[in-house]
Amino acid sequence: MANSILEVKGIKLAFGGVQAIDDCSFHIEEGTITALIGPNGAGKSTMVNVISGTYRPDEGHVIFDGKDVTRMPNYARAQHGLLRTFQISREFANMTVLENLLVVRQGQVGESLFGALFRAKSWQAQTKELVAEANEILNTFGLYRLRNEYAGNLSGGQKRLVELSRAVMAKPRLLLLDEPMAGVTPALIERLGQHILELNRELGISFVLVEHNLEVVEKICSRVVVMALGKQLADGTLAELRSNQEVIDAYLGGGARERVGS
Amino acid sequence: MSLILGYVATLLVTFFTYNIFVIGLNIQFGYAGILNFTVITFMAFGAYFYAVFVMPHANNASQVFYILGLHWPWPLAMLAGVVASGALGYLVGLIALKRLRSDYLAIVTLATGTLVYGLFGNNNKLFDGWSGLFNVNQPFQSVATNHPNEFSWIFVVFSGVVMLVVWLFANRLYASPLGRSMRAIREDQDVVDSFGRNSFKVRMLAMVIGSVIVGIGGVLTIQYIGALSPAGWTTGETFVVWAALLVGGRANNLGAIVGSLLVAVVFNEATRYIPQVPSHPNLIPNLRNVIIGGLVILSIWFRPQGVLPEKKASFLEVPLVDKYAQGFPGDEPENALSPAASEA
Numbered sequence: 373m374a375n376s377i378l379e380v381k382g383i384k385l386a387f388g389g390v391q392a393i394d395d396c397s398f399h400i401e402e403g404t405i406t407a408l409i410g411p412n413g414a415g416k417s418t419m420v421n422v423i424s425g426t427y428r429p430d431e432g433h434v435i436f437d438g439k440d441v442t443r444m445p446n447y448a449r450a451q452h453g454l455l456r457t458f459q460i461s462r463e464f465a466n467m468t469v470l471e472n473l474l475v476v477r478q479g480q481v482g483e484s485l486f487g488a489l490f491r492a493k494s495w496q497a498q499t500k501e502l503v504a505e506a507n508e509i510l511n512t513f514g515l516y517r518l519r520n521e522y523a524g525n526l527s528g529g530q531k532r533l534v535e536l537s538r539a540v541m542a543k544p545r546l547l548l549l550d551e552p553m554a555g556v557t558p559a560l561i562e563r564l565g566q567h568i569l570e571l572n573r574e575l576g577i578s579f580v581l582v583e584h585n586l587e588v589v590e591k592i593c594s595r596v597v598v599m600a601l602g603k604q605l606a607d608g609t610l611a612e613l614r615s616n617q618e619v620i621d622a623y624l625g626g627g628a629r630e631r632v633g634s
Numbered sequence: 635m636s637l638i639l640g641y642v643a644t645l646l647v648t649f650f651t652y653n654i655f656v657i658g659l660n661i662q663f664g665y666a667g668i669l670n671f672t673v674i675t676f677m678a679f680g681a682y683f684y685a686v687f688v689m690p691h692a693n694n695a696s697q698v699f700y701i702l703g704l705h706w707p708w709p710l711a712m713l714a715g716v717v718a719s720g721a722l723g724y725l726v727g728l729i730a731l732k733r734l735r736s737d738y739l740a741i742v743t744l745a746t747g748t749l750v751y752g753l754f755g756n757n758n759k760l761f762d763g764w765s766g767l768f769n770v771n772q773p774f775q776s777v778a779t780n781h782p783n784e785f786s787w788i789f790v791v792f793s794g795v796v797m798l799v800v801w802l803f804a805n806r807l808y809a810s811p812l813g814r815s816m817r818a819i820r821e822d823q824d825v826v827d828s829f830g831r832n833s834f835k836v837r838m839l840a841m842v843i844g845s846v847i848v849g850i851g852g853v854l855t856i857q858y859i860g861a862l863s864p865a866g867w868t869t870g871e872t873f874v875v876w877a878a879l880l881v882g883g884r885a886n887n888l889g890a891i892v893g894s895l896l897v898a899v900v901f902n903e904a905t906r907y908i909p910q911v912p913s914h915p916n917l918i919p920n921l922r923n924v925i926i927g928g929l930v931i932l933s934i935w936f937r938p939q940g941v942l943p944e945k946k947a948s949f950l951e952v953p954l955v956d957k958y959a960q961g962f963p964g965d966e967p968e969n970a971l972s973p974a975a976s977e978a
């Protein structure tokens with residue numbers, strides 16, 4: 373069995389009276405693309421927030437790459453390669469698309485005050501390299517010609533692409549994608565799916581994909597974790613889950629069935 | 635003739651020091667999105683601490699009281715004033731930047747300003763209370779006492795050089811990866827955090843750098859005039875600096891300069907020389923505030939980004955290795971996954 377890069381154990385988190393996550397456990401294997409599915413309000417986004425460190429769970433542990441990161445602030449987790457995107461696009465609106473990408477690369481010379489002031493030659497050279505790298509990523513995502521546009525001026529779908537290319541620029545080991553395909557045209561969904569597959573195969577990035585579109589899940593995810601009412605309900609391949617009565621009742625049996633068929 | 639020369643020198647020094655204030659605020663607000671509503675308190679900190687480090691021990695017989703009185707040489711005292719102002723920035727940052735969002739931070743800065751104002755004014759053992767400090771040792775002291783006009787022009791050059799250094803510093807910071815992080819934090823702090831930057835640290839850096847720069851402006855102010863009392867740093871002065879930044883254009887240091895020229899020099903100074911109305915001594919200063927307020931409203935209404943908006947970043951064009959020149963892999967899914975296509 374492959375190493376698990378991520379493990380969540382017995383996570384509980386309540387918002388006032390709402391038990392958003394109720395004793396949920398699962399693991400993600402290194403180098404895989406795993407889908408996290410479940411009905412609206414199942415607690416998927418909350419789980420992404422717990423894993424990335426945006427929320428602290430009331431109980432339970434998050435273990436990333438063998439380390440217990442439950443008490444680690446989100447930026448420190450990101451420094452270890454655990455990154456996430458947001459369900460609603462959160463681009464840096466008044467910065468260009470290219471800058472959006474440049475910001476997120478860690479370990480730049482000019483990040484410290486000393487480096488910024490006294491090692492200008494060095495960070496200028498580095499920025500030049502990063503621009504070349506960012507341009508390539510943008511080209512992959514079809515954003516190259518928009519690279520000097522303010523990110524805030526892009527369309528909803530283009531912002532989703534910025535969100536994803538920015539995450540790629542940050543060189544994650546595990547990337548949590550919260551509904552990256554929401555509000556994106558079918559043609560683009562196809563392409564995004566292909567990009568995710570490629571990133572997984574070429575760069576070895578592991579993915580957790582929160583996604584309602586089961587067609588996409590079927591195409592690119594090797595394993596599926598189902599959440600309902602804040603709990604982990606089942607996991608396995610989508611084919612296995614299709615024959616699981618509990619899953620059908622909770623999720624597949626609802627409106628999602630039409631989408632599977634479409 | 636010499637009167638006009640002296641006046642022009644004073645205008646230039648005012649222009650330079652306001653530039654420094656506005657650039658300091660620009661780093662806090664324009665770069666990092668920090669709402670500092672008590673800019674002038676940092677100016678006062680720089681000025682007062684410079685004064686008590688440079689002046690000799692307080693002479694109790696003269697009924698002027700102040701702390702320290704170390705009689706340091708002026709360059710060292712200048713440093714002390716700047717450090718004091720930076721330290722205040724750090725303290726406010728500790729209280730406000732860790733947990734509070736920008737609107738609450740704004741309230742904390744306002745509260746700090748009011749608190750410091752009351753404390754420094756009412757306690758006459760600190761910086762001589764409401765009467766303030768005067769006869770503060772100036773740089774180039776012998777020139778200052780014997781040839782005031784020459785002093786003014788020497789100081790124009792001195793403050794101009796300081797301003798130039800601040801300007802170069804601010805621009806380098808803006809273009810650097812650190813400056814880029816600051817601007818990203820201004821756009822969305824949480825996202826910056828979730829990409830592995832400790833946004834608290836970066837915001838703190840912007841807060842302290844801004845405070846230090848405003849402190850430098852404060853030291854220059856008191857060095858030039860040789861005196862400062864609380865009447866010289868009322869809350870209203872903070873809004874002159876804000877007005878200059880908003881009218882000129884935030885996140886653009888050239889805009890900051892245009893703003894301080896327009897607001898701090900042209901409007902502020904021009905209205906100063908309108909003759910007083912004897913029956914209403916406060917009429918003109920109040921009118922000045924009305925005019926500046928109106929200017930801000932007009933500029934926000936018609937040019938929300940300021941006269942000179944933030945410049946769009948441009949990078950040297952780097953040739954693109956066009957891996958997907960023939961279209962996107964999504965168009966031909968099979969092909970995209972073959973080894974040939976994945977080879978760059």
Ligand SMILES: Nc1ncnc2c1ncn2[C@@H]1O[C@H](COP(=O)(O)OP(=O)(O)OP(=O)(O)O)[C@@H](O)[C@H]1O
Nearest residue numbers: 387390391392410411412413414415416417418419
């Ligand atoms: N910040 C919050 N404050 C209060 N309640 C919250 C908060 N965030 C989530 N919840 C609640 O927690 C539950 C789980 O929400 P969550 O957003 O995680 O669902 P989800 O599985 O991502 O749903 P969707 O598929 O619609 O995105 C919901 O009942 C929601 O109302």
Ligand SMILES: [Mg+2]
Nearest residue numbers: 416417418459
């Ligand atoms: Mg969600």
